[in-house]
Amino acid sequence: MNRGTWTSWPSREALTRAPRARPRALIGGFVWSAVLAGLLWNAFADGRFALWQIAVGLGATAGCMAIGRMFLLTTKDHRLWPSLGLLVLLTAAAFGAIEAGVGGVAVVLWCGCAVMALVRLPLVAAVPLTAVTLCAYAVVEGDGWLTTVITTGSLCLGGYVLRLDAEARGSSQRLLVQERAAREAEAGAAALAERSRIAREIHDVLAHSLSAQLVHLEAARLLIEREPSTEFRDQVLERVVSARSMARDGLAETRQALSALRGETIPVEDFLHQLVADGPAEVSVAGERRELTAEASQAVRRVAQEALTNTRKHAPGAAVSVRLEYGPDAVALLVRDSGGHRPAGELAVSGSGYGLVGMRERAELLGGTLEAGPDEEGFVVNLRVPA
Numbered sequence: 319m320n321r322g323t324w325t326s327w328p329s330r331e332a333l334t335r336a337p338r339a340r341p342r343a344l345i346g347g348f349v350w351s352a353v354l355a356g357l358l359w360n361a362f363a364d365g366r367f368a369l370w371q372i373a374v375g376l377g378a379t380a381g382c383m384a385i386g387r388m389f390l391l392t393t394k395d396h397r398l399w400p401s402l403g404l405l406v407l408l409t410a411a412a413f414g415a416i417e418a419g420v421g422g423v424a425v426v427l428w429c430g431c432a433v434m435a436l437v438r439l440p441l442v443a444a445v446p447l448t449a450v451t452l453c454a455y456a457v458v459e460g461d462g463w464l465t466t467v468i469t470t471g472s473l474c475l476g477g478y479v480l481r482l483d484a485e486a487r488g489s490s491q492r493l494l495v496q497e498r499a500a501r502e503a504e505a506g507a508a509a510l511a512e513r514s515r516i517a518r519e520i521h522d523v524l525a526h527s528l529s530a531q532l533v534h535l536e537a538a539r540l541l542i543e544r545e546p547s548t549e550f551r552d553q554v555l556e557r558v559v560s561a562r563s564m565a566r567d568g569l570a571e572t573r574q575a576l577s578a579l580r581g582e583t584i585p586v587e588d589f590l591h592q593l594v595a596d597g598p599a600e601v602s603v604a605g606e607r608r609e610l611t612a613e614a615s616q617a618v619r620r621v622a623q624e625a626l627t628n629t630r631k632h633a634p635g636a637a638v639s640v641r642l643e644y645g646p647d648a649v650a651l652l653v654r655d656s657g658g659h660r661p662a663g664e665l666a667v668s669g670s671g672y673g674l675v676g677m678r679e680r681a682e683l684l685g686g687t688l689e690a691g692p693d694e695e696g697f698v699v700n701l702r703v704p705a
Contacts (some may be wrong), residue, residue, distance in 0.1 A: 324442045325351030331488030333394045361420040393438040414461050428455040517576045528569040535562040605644030614705035622679045625653035625699040647704040656696040
């Protein structure tokens with residue numbers, strides 16, 4: 319063995335109890351309960367002890383079990399001195415059991431300490447502690463030297479084998495976690511490749527089509543403006559300008575969707591600041607910032623866009639506040655304006671053609687909520703989605 323073998327702890331995976339099926343756990347609990355009951359019956363059922371002494375013995379047994387439980391937790395956290403202190407307490411309790419005349423309990427405590435030390439502690443600390451406990455066992459047990467040697471050797475060998483088995487199980491668990499992570503990364507890469515393919519298709523078809531429409535609409539606007547001003551000409555020009563604006567907005571929305579598909583979207587906070595750059599609005603962010611899922615990020619962006627579009631359309635010049643709040647398992651967006659009360663029907667559509675009603679449906683599909691309506695100051699849109 320090299321130096322690292324003596325001073326290193328078993329891995330945390332090795333020190334963590336493997337998950338067991340419920341029937342197996344019930345059977346294991348029953349077996350251990352039966353062993354404990356048999357040990358206590360053998361120690362206290364011969365009539366040597368008064369009731370108060372039996373009660374003290376049962377309390378001491380419960381205390382030893384609690385110390386053993388704490389030992390499992392401290393070794394799992396790789397805390398050496400608390401772990402050694404707890405084993406010393408158990409060893410002292412074994413000496414107390416000898417003084418009380420229950421040698422069987424002392425033997426179980428010493429053997430258990432020896433095995434637990436070998437399984438869960440660095441060998442540099444486990445070997446001396448195991449030697450002390452097994453020497454105490456050999457002195458108390460008093461069997462023939464050959465029997466004592468075989469028993470102590472078997473305990474040492476068994477403890478070390480259990481240690482190796484736990485390490486092998488821990489390595490298997492680490493490999494399983496790594497394999498699962500690799501599969502998730504592979505699935506994510508495949509999804510990203512598919513999204514990139516879809517983005518290319520949308521760009522080649524829809525984005526090019528909208529760009530061509532913009533060019534033709536701009537040419538139509540220039541031609542119409544050359545004509546003498548008449549009521550008919552002004553109506554046609556207004557429609558062309560409106561169609562050009564819609565095509566431009568659609569092209570911008572398409573580019574944002576393409577960026578989202580490619581995973582190239584700017585942070586949500588920067589997007590919100592860009593949205594309010596042209597108006598009297600303020601943006602605040604609360605909570606610990608983190609990367610949102612694509613669905614949650616898109617929902618926040620769309621709702622913010624629709625809410626601000628509705629404000630500009632129905633309450634131009636109103637002061638607007640946008641608050642983005644990161645929660646432990648969700649993200650919330652609050653958009654409030656001071657434009658006074660407006661009918662709920664205005665939520666149905668907006669200039670960009672999506673509408674907060676559609677955004678409410680998007681939020682519900684994600685398991686979230688969207689509420690919109692007047693309050694004492696103006697109009698409020700409140701979105702909350704898991705993230």
